[in-house]
Amino acid sequence: MTDTLPDRSNPVTLRWTADRALSQDVRNTLCGPGGPFERTVEEVLGFPAEVFVQRLPHLPAVLIRAADRHPDAGYCVFDGPEPETLTYAEALSWAAAYAEVLRTDHGVGKGDRVAIASPNGKEYLLAIWATLSLGGIVAGLNGWWTPAELEHGIELTEPSLVLGSARPLERLAQTKAAEEGRLVPVALQDLHRAAAAVHDPAGRLPETDIHEDDPAAILFTSGTTSRPKGATLSHRNFVHFGMFGALGGTVALLGGGGRYRQIPGGVQRTSVCSNPFFHVSGVGPTLVGTPMSGSRLVFPAPGRWDAGRVLELTGRYKLTQWHGVPTHFWRMLTHPDFDExxxxxxxxxxxxxxxFAPELLRLFEEKMPGVQITNGYGMTETTGGGTFLNGAGMDGHPASVGAAAPTMEVQVRGPDGEPLGEDQVGEVCIKGAGVFLGYWSDPEATAAAFADGRWYRTGDYGRIVDGVLYLESRMRDLIIRGGENIYPIEIEYRLVEHPGVADAAVIGVPDRILGQQVKAFVVPEPGAAPTEEELREWAGESLAAFKVPALIEFRDALPYNATGKVIKRRLEEEPGIS
Incomplete structure (x- = not known):
């Protein structure tokens, strides 16, 4: 935090301006009247917001247009012992068959929730499209959750149908709802067999009255309590996610002055997707980013992310884009088989x-000269959007997370909710057509998440300097481990439930590969002597594996303030932590 007084004289709002660097003719072609990225201001959920004029009305229209424009182009490749490719036309016809089964056999209609817990796969993807085409809402359950965590997601969303496969399906069967007969999970493979019986290669999606602000998906995001909240994203949110990503990438490429690599002729734009469909970073590119551009996604076989495997897929499928977190790129660039x-x-x-660490940027320049590096900042609640950084921005402000993404506005606000000026630290707030509807069935949390004018309060600290955003710290103690968001309070609650634990505090500690690791400071009960192995096993019984502390340190006491709250800053500032 800064010691200077907040600057109220010149409050700063970040807005998209990168297209101004293009020539007027190019800018008019892209963003002028009738252009693919023409923008205007309309009322969205009662408040003015910048929107794309030439947008599609909802998600099913995205798949329909992609199938019309690129019927025989590869859409998704599911790798494995027997790789399978879906073209856009095949995805459309199979989604129509799935929709028929969901409607006739399971009664799914507009507004119904369909919860899914599964590794990424063809059946999962088609079930998503089918649900959306019926006006249903996809509830993406974390496939790594324990039965207790799955139970919470089901209780919150009250789905009319629960689908699953592989180990997540086994855990669904272990929930209380399933054991008591209140829930009968359906295997995605069974759904596919039923769809095969009605599949028509010429089939089209059902015609459903879908408004762009209707809910499309519920994606779970951990909060300041021990229970994840269901961030509800609309059709409009997803459509704008695809469009502002396309505009940002186009402007960066055109403004690069020939410095960047170009996709070789005859090679389809292709990227690998290692993110699960229950993450916005997995479902967003799959539903909008890829079909809007007619590109192709390759999904590795289920299992742990492996740098060597992704490198092999890069050569075999001619990947033109890599998407991930810095952890992934470190591992690929330093892999012994990189040059093969x-x-x-x-x-x-x-x-x-x-x-991006400076060493990582230098490594890219050494091993992949001319590659265009993009970064940004967002969260599930903003459909992954907020700020965008690449090109000249990456050169001049590599430690920042960029300027505002297209159609999004960003402010830094003080404790009183008023916007601050240049270089003043405050809470990052985001507004725009990509901001979510709210938290499912949680009006109190929804109300707390928004400031006046539908500005989303991210809970993160940041400052604006020279037109870009720098993140300072996380107000909610967020730990980011290999791209997974972890909130310490969930782990702390579990640890103190152990009969041998009197108190616990959890923080993130730096890790060169994963970014951060989970570390727990534990105070045992008098006379008790729990072991690290015992506590990890205890935590793993109700928490996903990535939340289980990698490091455990036993203490006689934790540092507290006058109100009895643990002062985590003291733990984080101890020698050897940073």
Whole structure:
């Protein structure tokens, strides 16, 4: 935090301006009247917001247009022992068959929730499209959750149908709802067999009255309590996610002055997707980013992310883009087999949420000269959008997370909610057509998340300097481990439930590969002596594996303030932590 008084004389609002660097003719073609990225201001959920004029009305229209424009182009490749490719036309016809089964056999209609817990796969993707085409809402359950965590997601969203496969389906069967007969999970493979019986290669999606502000998906995001909240995203949110990503990428490429690699002729734009569909970074590119551009996504076989595997896929499928977190790129660039796989056609590196270390940028320049590196900042509640950084911005402000993304506005606000000026630290707030509807069935949390005018309060500290945003710290103690968001309070609650634990505090500690690791400081009960192995096993019984502390340190006491709250800053500032 800064010691200077807040600057109220010149409050700063970040807005998209990158297209101004283009020539007037190019800018008019892209963003002028009738252009693909023409923008105007309209009322969205009762407040003015910048929107794309030439937008599609809802998500099913995105798939329909992609199938019309690129019927035979590859859409999704599901790799494995027997790789399978879906073209856009095949995805459309199969989604129509799935929709018929969901409607006739399971009674799914507009507004119904369909909860899904599964690894990424063809059946999962088609079930998403089918649900959306019926006006239903996809509730993406974290496939790594324990039965207790799955139970919470089901209780919150009250789905009319629960689908699953592989190990997540086994855990669904272990929930109380399933054991008591209140829930009968349906295997995605069974849904596919039923769809195969009615599949028509010429089939079209059902015609449903869908408004762009209707809910499309509920994605879970951990909060300041021990229970995840269901961030509800609309059709408009997703459509704008695809469009502002396309505009940002187009402007960056055109403004690069020939410095960036170009996709070789005859090579389809292709990227790998290692993010699960229950993450906005997995479902967003799959539903809008890829079909809007007619590009292709390759999904590795289910399992832990593996740098060598992604490098092999890069050469085999001629990947032109890599998407991930800095952790992934470190591992690929330093992999002993890096030079054995073709990476010359990789033109774009996409990431978000974490600044690129200077050493990583130098490594890219050494091993992949001319590749375009993009970064940004956003969260589930903003459909992944907020700020955008690449090109000249990456050169001049590599430690920042960029300027405002297209159609989004960004402010830094003080404790009184008023916007601050240049270089003043405050809470980052975001407004725009990409901002979510609210938290499902939680009006109190929704109300607390918004300031007047539908400005979303991110809970993160930041400052604006020279037109870009720098993140300062996380007000909610967020830990980002290999791209996974972890909130310490969930782990702390679990640890203190152990009969041998009197108190616990959890923080994130730096890790060169994962970004951060989870560390727990534990105070045992008098006379008790729990072991690290015992506490990890205890935590793992109700928490996903990535939340289980990698490091545990036993203490006689924790540092407290006058009100009895643990002062985590003292733990974080101890020698050896940073």
């Amino acid at each position: 796989h073709g990476t010359d056609q990789v033109c774009v590196i996409g990431s978000g949420g974490s600044a």
